[in-house]
């Protein structure tokens with residue numbers, strides 16, 4: 580039987596365990612979107628270093644361009660200062676023995692005019708506003724704007740921004756990148772049919788809706804090597820109002836997984852849909868369905884802290900590793916707690932997004 584503490588090799592990257600830190604936006608970079616250093620009042624470096632007993636840390640979602648921003652103080656990886664800030668963090672994480680990849684990201688329609696360099700409406704596949712929730716701007720929550728439909732030239736330009744983001748991530752010391760193609764952000768807006776009403780090569784058929792992601796994967800693979808590029812999907816998810824027709828959701832994701840299977844990505848990270856998604860018309864597609872359509876490494880996620888064995892029983896059979904989100908926020912030493920079946924700290928959701936070191940770097944370790 581495979582355990583959390585059996586090594587896992589993902590292409591050239593050797594993980595010492597199969598406990599993965601899920602990508603977690605915490606809104607604590609500087610106003611220039613630079614990751615903060617050890618001596619900062621609120622230190623992103625200390626936060627990641629504390630959690631570096633994970634086998635793999637997936638960074639919080641990180642913009643590849645200015646117009647990709649949709650939340651306050653989320654880090655970027657497109658300026659020299661941002662790259663230098665990340666380099667200190669990846670060095671600290673590597674010194675503790677974990678691997679770290681950068682989750683590269685563009686918000687698309689969930690951005691806001693106030694984040695756009697030219698004050699225009701944010702870019703998206705189609706001019707359809709995000710129907711759920713509000714945009715968190717620097718001035719507080721505001722209604723999501725109607726985005727503008729990207730031209731083909733803008734689509735190609737965005738693919739290049741992801742390519743550059745991948746190159747910059749390697750320069751910043753990351754072991755690879757994870758392309759964020761889920762949770763209703765730009766790439767997911769292309770994949771799902773209620774946010775993509777295009778009639779050109781990037782809309783309509785499944786093949787066309789997949790084209791933007793495919794071009795980004797290929798561009799990143801050309802830039803940094805096939806084995807360093809992973810993809811994050813949220814099949815059946817409804818976050819940020821993107822969804823497929825219920826009767827098509829499973830088939831669509833079988834298609835996307837099969838396509839990615841043929842592209843030699845380093846791993847596929849799946850956030851499973853849950854009852855909240857189902858209440859919003861989403862479809863819970865089981866991880867077994869993903870396994871049938873993808874032969875490579877699968878990292879699964881969502882609420883595995885609720886399982887008695889944390890999902891260990893299916894390791895090496897249905898999936899290869901488990902990503903933990905909220906439980907990793909609250910338990911910097913999560914792998915040791917899983918190993919010892921020790922009690923867990925509870926998370927404080929009020930300090931998830933932005934704020935001080937409270938609820939960020941002050942969660943106690945087991946021996947404290």
Ligand SMILES: Cc1cc2nc3c(=O)[nH]c(=O)nc-3n(C[C@H](O)[C@H](O)[C@H](O)COP(=O)(O)O)c2cc1C
Nearest residue numbers: 601602603604639640850881882883903904905931
């Ligand atoms: C505070 C917070 C921030 C998150 N930020 C991201 C993110 O940047 N990228 C992403 O793909 N998912 C993000 N997620 C989703 C988590 O990675 C994960 O999928 C979710 O928390 C479910 O896993 P869990 O049950 O282990 O917490 C976020 C979730 C939370 C609670």
